[in-house]
Amino acid sequence: MRDESKVLVYAIRHFLSAGKLKYDDPADKFDEVIANATDRDNQAIGELMEQNPLGIDEIHVYAMKIEKGRFAFVFARDEEEATYFFCRTFQRWPMNCHQYPMDSPMSLGYRFRSFRELKKEHDEFPSLAGIYEKEVSA
Structure with a gap:
């Protein structure tokens, strides 16, 4: 979940519990409530x-190079957590680390699935999403 979405979730929760919004209010009512938010509202949402x-928690996927043509994809909250997981798992530092979009497809045999779909199969993070081996010409 993106940070903007997280703010939205907690803003709606706050305004519902404060009685400034009702479940059956139209969407434009939320815009009105946000426009009239007090410092106290903003503080409560921040808390x-x-x-x-x-x-x-927002989970990302990181591509981490193991060796030439071989990459590990790691689900983690940030690059530091992904690198730590990689080092524990492979007993070495990754050659590089790049964040990938969660909607990127991952080849699984003859099928493709997005990392967002694959993430649903994991209960704990960080975790290994998969290993990709690229054909390397000699």
Whole structure:
């Protein structure tokens, strides 16, 4: 989940619990409530973001080069966490590390699935999404 989405979730939660929004309000009511938000509202939303009571974490996928033509894809919260996981798993530093879009397709045999779909199969993070071996010409 992107940070903007996380803010939106906690803003809606705050305004619902404060009685400034109702579940059946039209979408433009939210715009009105946001426009009239007080410093106290903003502080409460910021505290919710920090406390994160819904456990919302944004997970990314990182491509990390193991060796020529061989890459590990790691689900992690940030590059540092991905690198630490890679080092524990492969007992070496990655040759490089690049964040990939979650909607990029990953080849699984003759099928393609997005990293977003693959992430749903994982309960804990960081985790290994898969290994990709590129054909290397000699």
